[in-house]
Amino acid sequence: MLTDPYRRFLALAGIVFAALVATSIAFCVYVDPYRMYGTDQIPNKPQIYAQAALAKTYMLERVRPDTLILGNEAVEMGLDPANQDWPDVPKPAFNAAGADVDVFMAWRLLQHDIAAKPPQFVILGLDFLDFVKANTEYGVEPKRDGEARLLVGRDGKPNDSRSVQLWVDFFATTLSRQAIADSIKTFRLRNTSSAPTMSEFGFNPSHGYETVLHASGAEAVFSHNDASYRAQYRASLLSYFYSPTRNPQFRALANIVKLAKENDIRLILYIPPYHSRYLEILHETGFWAGFEGWKRALVRTVDDAAGNRRDLVLLYDFSGYDDISGERVPPPGDTQAEMRWYRDSTHYTPALGSLMIASMMAGSPVLGQELNDATLESDLARVRRDRDRLFAPLDADVETGN
Amino acid sequence: MPLISLPFLFLFLPASLVFHFFAARLGERLRLCALIAISFSFCALWDIRAAAVLAGSVAVNYGIGRLLEQAREDRRKVLSNSFLATGVIFNLGVLAMFRYGDLIATAVDSLADTGFDAGKILMPLGVLVFSCDQIAYLVDLHRGKNGKPDILRYAAFVTFFPRLIAGPLLRYGQIKDQWTSRAPDAEDFAAGLTTFAIGLAKVILLADLVAPIAATVFSAAGSAERIEFFAGWTGLLAFACQIYFDLSGYADMAIGLGRCFGLKLPTNFRSPYRTTNIADFWLTWNITLSDFLRDYIYRPLGKSSHSLPRGLSFIAAMVLGGLWYGTSQMLIAWALLHASFILFYRLWRGARRRFDGLSSFADFRFVRLLSIALTFMVVTLSWVLFRSPDAEAAINMFAALSGRNGAFLPFDYAVFMGPFAEFLQAAGIDFVPADGGLLLRAWASILLCLVVIFALPNTESLLSSYRPLLVDNRPAIRKIFALRWSLSPFWSVAIGVLAFVCLVCLNSVNPLLHWRL
Numbered sequence: 001m002l003t004d005p006y007r008r009f010l011a012l013a014g015i016v017f018a019a020l021v022a023t024s025i026a027f028c029v030y031v032d033p034y035r036m037y038g039t040d041q042i043p044n045k046p047q048i049y050a051q052a053a054l055a056k057t058y059m060l061e062r063v064r065p066d067t068l069i070l071g072n073e074a075v076e077m078g079l080d081p082a083n084q085d086w087p088d089v090p091k092p093a094f095n096a097a098g099a100d101v102d103v104f105m106a107w108r109l110l111q112h113d114i115a116a117k118p119p120q121f122v123i124l125g126l127d128f129l130d131f132v133k134a135n136t137e138y139g140v141e142p143k144r145d146g147e148a149r150l151l152v153g154r155d156g157k158p159n160d161s162r163s164v165q166l167w168v169d170f171f172a173t174t175l176s177r178q179a180i181a182d183s184i185k186t187f188r189l190r191n192t193s194s195a196p197t198m199s200e201f202g203f204n205p206s207h208g209y210e211t212v213l214h215a216s217g218a219e220a221v222f223s224h225n226d227a228s229y230r231a232q233y234r235a236s237l238l239s240y241f242y243s244p245t246r247n248p249q250f251r252a253l254a255n256i257v258k259l260a261k262e263n264d265i266r267l268i269l270y271i272p273p274y275h276s277r278y279l280e281i282l283h284e285t286g287f288w289a290g291f292e293g294w295k296r297a298l299v300r301t302v303d304d305a306a307g308n309r310r311d312l313v314l315l316y317d318f319s320g321y322d323d324i325s326g327e328r329v330p331p332p333g334d335t336q337a338e339m340r341w342y343r344d345s346t347h348y349t350p351a352l353g354s355l356m357i358a359s360m361m362a363g364s365p366v367l368g369q370e371l372n373d374a375t376l377e378s379d380l381a382r383v384r385r386d387r388d389r390l391f392a393p394l395d396a397d398v399e400t401g402n
Numbered sequence: 403m404p405l406i407s408l409p410f411l412f413l414f415l416p417a418s419l420v421f422h423f424f425a426a427r428l429g430e431r432l433r434l435c436a437l438i439a440i441s442f443s444f445c446a447l448w449d450i451r452a453a454a455v456l457a458g459s460v461a462v463n464y465g466i467g468r469l470l471e472q473a474r475e476d477r478r479k480v481l482s483n484s485f486l487a488t489g490v491i492f493n494l495g496v497l498a499m500f501r502y503g504d505l506i507a508t509a510v511d512s513l514a515d516t517g518f519d520a521g522k523i524l525m526p527l528g529v530l531v532f533s534c535d536q537i538a539y540l541v542d543l544h545r546g547k548n549g550k551p552d553i554l555r556y557a558a559f560v561t562f563f564p565r566l567i568a569g570p571l572l573r574y575g576q577i578k579d580q581w582t583s584r585a586p587d588a589e590d591f592a593a594g595l596t597t598f599a600i601g602l603a604k605v606i607l608l609a610d611l612v613a614p615i616a617a618t619v620f621s622a623a624g625s626a627e628r629i630e631f632f633a634g635w636t637g638l639l640a641f642a643c644q645i646y647f648d649l650s651g652y653a654d655m656a657i658g659l660g661r662c663f664g665l666k667l668p669t670n671f672r673s674p675y676r677t678t679n680i681a682d683f684w685l686t687w688n689i690t691l692s693d694f695l696r697d698y699i700y701r702p703l704g705k706s707s708h709s710l711p712r713g714l715s716f717i718a719a720m721v722l723g724g725l726w727y728g729t730s731q732m733l734i735a736w737a738l739l740h741a742s743f744i745l746f747y748r749l750w751r752g753a754r755r756r757f758d759g760l761s762s763f764a765d766f767r768f769v770r771l772l773s774i775a776l777t778f779m780v781v782t783l784s785w786v787l788f789r790s791p792d793a794e795a796a797i798n799m800f801a802a803l804s805g806r807n808g809a810f811l812p813f814d815y816a817v818f819m820g821p822f823a824e825f826l827q828a829a830g831i832d833f834v835p836a837d838g839g840l841l842l843r844a845w846a847s848i849l850l851c852l853v854v855i856f857a858l859p860n861t862e863s864l865l866s867s868y869r870p871l872l873v874d875n876r877p878a879i880r881k882i883f884a885l886r887w888s889l890s891p892f893w894s895v896a897i898g899v900l901a902f903v904c905l906v907c908l909n910s911v912n913p914l915l916h917w918r919l
């Protein structure tokens with residue numbers, strides 16, 4: 001027993017502090033709001049998107065998937081690795097796509113995954129806007145958030161600064177105000193099935209999106225997001241991609257193809273099934289020629305990087321004017337009608353994602369077109385033709401004054 | 403290495419305390435060596451070049467000090483004066499080069515178009531603190547006050563790392579009797595860690611609570627956005643709280659760490675917002691800086707045989723006080739405004755003395771409260787100049803505060819206010835669609851800070867029974883709650899909880915002011 005009152009004071013304060021620290025760590029690890037520790041006592045993780053990039057990096061390392069899915073938020077919400085309709089995709093499959101995953105980050109995540117265990121399949125969703133917005137000046141790509149926690153550096157060598165980042169992540173996920181608040185909220189909502197969450201294989205069921213759709217209706221969501229896409233294109237410079245290597249996104253794409261070649265990985269790249277309203281934004285903002293130039297540059301980049309292993313790489317084009325991309329958007333104010341294929345002009349539903357996977361994996365294209373040197377120009381012509389056919393009756397109406 | 407960081411709190415600090423504890427038990431010399439090594443490590447972890455500048459400055463000043471002392475003992479006054487002048491010029495040169503180099507380079511560049519990038523100038527950690535300390539040391543030596551310190555005692559005094567970020571300034575005379583072989587005991591750690599935890603809480607829990615509010619409003623003012631009345635006052639009051647908790651928090655942390663290393667440092671803030679006049683505000687705000695300006699700028703300039711007029715030396719001291727906080731021209735304007743406040747107050751005090759009625763009137767409790775409110779308001783308004791990046795932003799803020807840009811409240815409030823809303827509308831306040839919750843949270847945060855400022859005792863009063871710092875003879879400030887720290891289990895638990903809360907809030911620390919000093 002301590003008799004000195006000062007020592008007693010220090011001891012009690014220290015015990016209280018240590019007890020609180022231990023409790024906080026134990027509670028946050030038990031609840032695991034960001035799926036960092038894999039404790040999985042509580043399957044629903046409504047706060048996981050507060051630390052989405054961190055969560056996915058650690059999940060990826062734990063799952064060590066045979067099929068790795070990469071791309072932006074549309075891919076994250078559109079391709080569900082647990083979907084029973086998917087054909088023979090090597091399992092486990094993990095969706096590492098996310099809002100900040102452009103082609104550069106996809107390359108870095110693929111490096112990370114290969115360092116843990118090389119996958120058999122990689123599926124990468126490409127987005128035209130990422131390439132348009134990329135800085136086309138040569139130079140070193142600035143350090144991205146989350147790179148420090150990857151297993152390897154850009155040169156493929158082990159990442160020396162990772163051990164520090166692991167401690168930083170540990171403190172951020174167990175001893176921070178946000179982690180404690182998120183753990184409490186996760187614990188409180190543990191039985192709420194409609195809370196936003198992330199599946200154990202990285203899929204985003206987008207419950208939050210559903211809530212917005214039912215509150216304001218699909219047309220409001222489409223209009224709001226279309227306005228944002230339009231503004232982004234108008235703020236960007238027109239690029240015809242004559243020289244793809246000037247664009248860091250293409251350089252990253254070439255790196256991905258080379259990694260696939262070196263590790264004997266089947267790589268499937270795809271151009272997403274944009275809704276026809278999005279394609280019309282490209283026409284309206286003068287980016288259509290750039291869009292076609294981008295497809296040509298993709299084919300050229302893949303051919304150059306794959307070399308004699310072109311058989312490992314498939315490039316699919318799901319963009320175009322057809323019944324699916326032309327799905328009717330419910331009128332303004334209609335908050336009940338649900339769309340089968342789309343959530344907005346660029347975000348597609350898992351149902352459409354399943355169709356795309358079936359087309360790409362099963363080799364029986366019910367949707368889209370494989371792009372290569374031989375099919376490229378005919379595919380571009382097909383899309384132009386489909387558009388002309390779609391708008392021809394309207395043009396005729398305009399001419400006849402109806 | 404920032405004081406508020408996990409590596410400092412959980413690696414550097416515990417290792418330093420253990421190292422110092424055992425070194426102190428082995429004797430005074432080893433204790434001094436340990437303190438110097440710890441301080442230089444702290445600087446070097448920040449920037450190795452900063453440690454080199456500090457070492458160079460200590461060596462040169464110590465050498466000049468020895469020569470000065472020798473000349474003084476030999477009664478060679480001219481030589482002694484020359485050494486003093488050399489030392490002061492050297493320290494001012496270091497300050498000009500490192501602390502105000504960007505200001506000077508920008509001014510030169512605007513005149514001569516040198517193309518020099520002012521951003522490349524290194525700003526060593528604590529250059530302001532250690533330069534001012536050493537000027538004071540040389541002047542005191544010249545006055546025959548400091549005796550003959552050896553190099554270890556001198557270096558330990560100048561480099562003591564907790565003070566380097568934001569003070570308090572220290573005079574050698576205040577610390578020379580504290581160099582003993584006594585290792586810090588449990589009392590030192592209990593009082594020191596409590597003071598440190600309170601300082602940490604001021605910065606992390608209070609200053610950073612209101613910092614984003616102030617940053618948002620002043621950033622909008624800087625971008626020439628039209629700011630309305632309530633937003634302007636919310637931002638300004640938030641900044642008044644932020645700067646007080648930031649500066650006094652860092653001072654408490656330094657004092658607390660000092661005590662953990664067995665040293666008592668002087669107090670630096672004594673409830674300045676609870677003073678009844680502007681002169682008392684300056685006696686309780688950044689006290690060691692005010693004392694330095696008085697003893698080494700104002701009095702020497704105003705009382706020497708070649709003295710400046712007192713008013714001019716006072717203004718010079720105030721301007722230098724403004725430049726303590728940064729290199730912006732707005733800080734000079736802020737200092738001049740405070741100088742004019744003090745001159746006006748002196749006139750008022752002179753008038754009050756001539757009329758007995760006025761003096762007794764000032765003793766009424768209501769008048770006293772009114773004086774506190776008026777002083778707080780005047781000081782708060784002056785922060786507009788301190789915080790604004792340029793004159794346009796300050797004018798924009800003053801326009802908002804005067805109501806010239808209109809006054810708006812969120813539409814939700816009108817529903818709760820009922821008929822009172824109509825009264826407000828008649829008074830010119832409009833209700834607009836806006837996030838009412840955001841404004842309410844901002845006001846709640848400011849209110850919490852104001853309660854801590856006006857109703858709770860300051861750190862010095864709270865720990866007065868245990869004297870964690872050097873005390874002086876200034877009167878204590880009255881407080882509403884006579885809260886006292888003690889060794890009771892309640893305080894043990896409270897300090898443990900406070901330290902934990904600070905830890906979990908550490909990740910969201912706002913770096914706005916911390917390194918501007």
